[in-house]
Amino acid sequence: MSGYSQIQTSIEAGVARIELDRPQQYNALNRKMVSEIANALESFDRNERVAVVLLSGRGKVFSAGADIDEMMNDNPIHLELLNQFTDWDRITKIKKPIVGAVQGLVLGGGFELALSCDLLISAAKTEFAFPEVELGVMPGAGGTQRLTKLAGRTKALEWLFTGERISAEEALKHNIINRIVQPEVLEEESLKFAMKLAQKPPLSLRLIKDAVNQADHTSVEEGMQYERKNFYLLFASNDQKEGMKAFVEKRKPRFEGR
Template identity: 90%
Template sequence: MSGYSHIQTSIEAGVARIELDRPQQYNALNRKMVSEIADALESFDRDECVVVVLLTGKGKAFSAGADIEEMMNDDPVQLELLNQFADWDRITKIKKPLIGAVHGLVLGGGFELALSCDLLVAASRTEFAFPEVELGVMPGAGGTQRLTKLAGRTKALEWLFTGERISAQEALSNGIINRIVQPEVLEEEAYKFALKLAQKPPLSLRLIKDAVNQAEHTSVEEGMQYERKNFYLLFSSNDQKEGMKAFVERRKPRFEGR
């Protein structure tokens, strides 16, 4: 894929890759970059060749946050008319699994982008933070909400009030990331993780993500009814027939996402 100025994209073996590509600015997220990320994700979401998406960052940091120079002179009316968070909302609507591979600094908007991923693999020396409080503002692309749901109110408030760094180990202990790997094998391990998912039935992955997202804002009873409908729906797929037939025949299934 081409035509992007702030990201690089590729597809291999069912894994689509988006790499943030402003290394000189530590991948600071300007509005154009977020729009490009959303465009690429939506394109991959529609592409039958893609099962899972891997998000990475070029250079020394995954992303050091929002581009402050771009927004420092904005006023509330300008921001309302810009409606910049509409692109962030597009990212949350992606139906395929999204894995983030993060390293270096993951700050502010970069942390919010990481938290928009379904699974996170982090290099061992990665540091996360929401330093917005030091700038007289606060997270605006879901940071207060997602961090609270993952780590709980008490820890979220501590980190949001102070802007202090969160180590990879703390992030793992508080359910923010899935696994820690050595920096030199981050790309390799994240790709292997993505490849493992890419071999699963795409419709199952899609509807599992859908049901888990539903669980975040419904009661257990409502969520179970939603889950059940997704369970029933998968029985109309060719992959369900193939998966169960392969199990009975003791062979490896060949999933096609249909």
């Protein structure tokens, strides 16, 4: 697909791919790149050919963080008027599952982008960190919130206060990533995993993600009521009829996302 200068996009077998494409700059996230990522995600969210999005970075690292040259002379009024985090908010509103494939370094804004994915597959020896404290600032695109929800207050504060690197093994232990694979098979394994998800009924994936996101900020009782409504809603879909009919007939279902 054309129209983007900071990312590469494609669609294959129900999986839309977004690749960060500034390898010479270690995929540093400038504002244009974040805007392009949000635009691509919204486009894929509306595309009936797409069930799952796979987000990755070209080169040796996923992303070394925000583009410091772009922001070093900013001031609060300029940042307020720029309202750059609107694009990050757009990313959080994507309904379809987003799988992230990360390698090398996942730092600062790059870590925040990874945490915006629903599932993360990491190459072995990948390192994660929020080094913003060393620059006299802090994460601003959800890093403090998402890391705390995943790893708990104590570990999140330790990593945010110190800026220390988190190994892939420790990230797995603290529920930051889903699995670790060898670097040479990261692309193959992550694409295989995304394609496996893309074979599932798209409406089920969409409403499962919606219900799980709801669990982040509601009580169990409120969340269960929300879950129940999504459960009922799926019984209006053709995929529910097809899935249950295929089960009874002992054959593979053919889901269409309707």
